[in-house]
Amino acid sequence: MTRAGLSVAVIGGGIGGLAAAVSLLHAGFDVEVYEQASALSEVGAGIQISPNGTRILQRLGLAEALAQRGVRPVAVHQRRWDDGRTLQRAPLGETVERTFGAPYYHFHRADLLAAIAGALPARRVHVGHRLVDAVDHGDRVEARFENGTRISRDILIGADGIHSRVRQILFGEDRPRFTGCVAYRGLVPAERLATLNLEVTSNSWMGPGGHFVHYYVAGGRLMNFVAVREEDSWTHESWIDRGDVADALRLFEGWHPCVRAIIGAVDETFKWALFDREPLPRWSVGRMTLLGDSCHAMLPFMGQGAVQSIEDGATLTACLVQAAGDLSAALARYETLRKPRTTRLQEMSRHNKTRFHLPDGVDQQKRDAQAAVAGDRSIAAVGWLYGHDADVLPGAAA
Ligand SMILES: Cc1cc2nc3c(=O)[nH]c(=O)nc-3n(C[C@H](O)[C@H](O)[C@H](O)COP(=O)(O)OP(=O)(O)OC[C@H]3O[C@@H](n4cnc5c(N)ncnc54)[C@H](O)[C@@H]3O)c2cc1C
Numbered sequence: 130m131t132r133a134g135l136s137v138a139v140i141g142g143g144i145g146g147l148a149a150a151v152s153l154l155h156a157g158f159d160v161e162v163y164e165q166a167s168a169l170s171e172v173g174a175g176i177q178i179s180p181n182g183t184r185i186l187q188r189l190g191l192a193e194a195l196a197q198r199g200v201r202p203v204a205v206h207q208r209r210w211d212d213g214r215t216l217q218r219a220p221l222g223e224t225v226e227r228t229f230g231a232p233y234y235h236f237h238r239a240d241l242l243a244a245i246a247g248a249l250p251a252r253r254v255h256v257g258h259r260l261v262d263a264v265d266h267g268d269r270v271e272a273r274f275e276n277g278t279r280i281s282r283d284i285l286i287g288a289d290g291i292h293s294r295v296r297q298i299l300f301g302e303d304r305p306r307f308t309g310c311v312a313y314r315g316l317v318p319a320e321r322l323a324t325l326n327l328e329v330t331s332n333s334w335m336g337p338g339g340h341f342v343h344y345y346v347a348g349g350r351l352m353n354f355v356a357v358r359e360e361d362s363w364t365h366e367s368w369i370d371r372g373d374v375a376d377a378l379r380l381f382e383g384w385h386p387c388v389r390a391i392i393g394a395v396d397e398t399f400k401w402a403l404f405d406r407e408p409l410p411r412w413s414v415g416r417m418t419l420l421g422d423s424c425h426a427m428l429p430f431m432g433q434g435a436v437q438s439i440e441d442g443a444t445l446t447a448c449l450v451q452a453a454g455d456l457s458a459a460l461a462r463y464e465t466l467r468k469p470r471t472t473r474l475q476e477m478s479r480h481n482k483t484r485f486h487l488p489d490g491v492d493q494q495k496r497d498a499q500a501a502v503a504g505d506r507s508i509a510a511v512g513w514l515y516g517h518d519a520d521v522l523p524g525a526a527a
Pocket of ligand 1: 143144145165176291421422434438
């Protein structure tokens with residue numbers, strides 16, 4: 130079967146699904162995306178995309194679209210929650226770009242999604258298509274949507290997020306795990322923070338039971354923040370709730386004036402319960418597989434959930450290109466190549482919950498002393514992560 134003759138259905142038009150579709154299209158596959166919502170959209174918040182993700186998107190022809198929309202932070206800066214003392218400062222900007230051959234960006238999520246979607250012809254994206262069922266007939270997959278549409282494709286990829294229907298079809302019901310963390314997210318017009326003279330850096334403040342992240346997005350016009358606190362339970366039905374700014378300020382009582390000024394300057398904030406999942410034993414069955422949050426949902430404490438979904442799409446494409454007709458073997462290979470890396474990141478993200486939120490005391494002092502001599506964000510420490518080239522399969526010429 131030629132690549133052009135191989136048809137692929139991607140279920141889900143989030144960052145992972147769209148990036149995978151662009152990868153597949155670029156490689157010559159006949160790919161279409163099916164998204165349940167009536168329009169492609171992302172939450173009003175920021176996202177960090179490290180060079181292991183931007184490298185892939187640039188190769189797909191998106192360099193200019195990314196450069197137009199992204200903010201390039203000059204450094205990553207971790208600070209202590211109360212007095213603002215620097216715990217760790219490592220270069221991003223030109224140093225990262227020179228070392229890893231691709232930039233580190235901050236985006237408004239809608240801007241990133243629009244950049245990726247812009248590389249797909251409109252006829253290949255079907256909104257208002259909520260997958261209900263999919264059956265592998267051995268020689269093709271048949272999928273049924275809530276609106277009555279039925280399709281038959283050679284391969285079906287579930288990129289349908291943490292609540293994935295495809296995952297449920299393949300492996301049965303399995304509830305995600307509440308991680309004991311909630312995040313208040315907000316976007317503040319930059320001019321409101323002018324007197325703080327904030328640098329163009331990726332900032333996080335570590336404190337007992339929580340941490341606070343902020344960085345510029347939207348060409349520097351907005352300051353994005355994520356204010357994370359530990360909470361024992363999540364009793365609301367929704368995973369997202371309108372958050373009260375006064376509540377967020379109360380939870381960050383005693384934190385550095387800069388943290389409180391950013392929270393206090395926002396008009397509205399949304400409160401998110403943070404869920405993750407245990408690593409799955411398998412991702413693929415026959416002609417169906419998963420990518421992104423559908424198979425490796427993780428806490429956002431490595432800033433890698435979306436980046437890993439972009440890597441998934443690149444590796445999956447490379448495996449299909451080399452498949453020589455054996456599609457289920459290609460999907461199995463994809464899973465074998467990807468799972469150790471995403472499992473490591475799921476575990477590191479979980480571990481960072483403890484590490485970031487240590488109460489002041491001996492363990493916190495050890496963490497801070499270690500960060501001062503060998504920070505986990507130094508160029509040497511992030512080499513395995515940012516240097517990974519998900520397009521290149523082991524044994525293949527680069
Ligand atoms: C606070 C926070 C901060 C984060 N920061 C970062 C960061 O800085 N960097 C980073 O890399 N990651 C970050 N992440 C993680 C990142 O947001 C996710 O990992 C990423 O968005 C997952 O993308 P996805 O495409 O796999 O899933 P999703 O974005 O969830 O997309 C799934 C899509 O599938 C659709 N869908 C669902 N069910 C169906 C169905 N039955 N039929 C059809 N369509 C369906 C949905 O409508 C949706 O559009 C963060 C997460 C949080 C919560």
